[in-house]
Amino acid sequence: MTSAKTSVKTSVVPFVVDARGTGVAQHLSVQGTAGHEFDADAYPAFGGRDAAPSPLFYALGALTSCNQVTASLVAKDLGITLGEFTFRVQGDLDTGVLVAGEDGNANFDRVTVEATVQTDAEGAAFDHFVAEVERRCPVSQLFVRSGLEFVNRWERADLT
Known part of the structure; x- marks a missing residue:
């Protein structure tokens, strides 16, 4: 029985963002970097407070x-x-x-x-x-x- 080789591209870099929020607002964190964080919200017409970029x-x-x-x-x-x-x-x-x-x-x-x-x-x-x-x-x-x-x-x- 032969095993199938899985080819893994060494040029593939995963980009991972974790997010947590309520309503339409979120706080996002970037994995694997210097701890970058950012927020997202929406215009009031879309249910947000416009407290951060959409x-x-x-x-x-x-x-x-x-x-x-x-x-x-x-x-x-x-x-x-x-x-x-x-x-x-x-x-x-x-x-x-x-x-x-x-x-x-x-x-x-x-x-x-x-x-x-x-x-x-x-x-x-x-x-x-x-x-x-x-x-x-x-x-x-x-x-x-x-x-x-x-x-x-x-x-x-x-x-x-």
Whole structure:
């Protein structure tokens, strides 16, 4: 009898968040790091006190942060230099499913990323950089693969 070998990818890193809460408010703790903690709440219209950002803001914030981390990794691989980033992300949410229980998808209808990054990459090299960031960014891929309309506009700025 032969035993099946289980292949374990050494590149897989677990990300674990523990949460506890009442109503719509939560306190969250990140495992395996320096003890990061954060809170989430909701607008009063959704039953919250607006005492902390809503989970939807965290999702959009994760998108900006993950893009910046991914951009740094991609830039290193491509041999380009990056400076300051600015992001504006907008998620358009029809609350009919969430609030009123209507049929449909509770997801954002559209998410738009507008990013500016200081870089020495120009033209086709910059376009390749942006495409590679979108392809490799885990949070971007969560949005892209969810089926919503994903608009990803990046502009370059000169390094200062």
